[in-house]
Amino acid sequence: MPAGVDAVLGKHRAYRRRLAAGGQHQLVVALPKDLVAVVDEIKESQGLRNRSQALLQLIERGIQATQKT
Numbered sequence: 001m002p003a004g005v006d007a008v009l010g011k012h013r014a015y016r017r018r019l020a021a022g023g024q025h026q027l028v029v030a031l032p033k034d035l036v037a038v039v040d041e042i043k044e045s046q047g048l049r050n051r052s053q054a055l056l057q058l059i060e061r062g063i064q065a066t067q068k069t
């Protein structure tokens with residue numbers, strides 16, 4: 001494996017360890033195109049930094065809507 005690839009993988013592993021130490025885990029998800037549009041709309045309207053934050057908000061909204069019914 002080239003040295004550059006090994007360095008990137010090392011940084012990725014270190015990042016995942018930091019997340020796990022903080023009680024968080026990295027989740028990679030492939031979103032359908034129509035859902036990406038919704039997530040991006042939430043991201044822009046809420047001034048969020050990335051799609052992950054917007055996706056979490058969308059999930060929280062779904063949970064809250066489910067609990068209300």
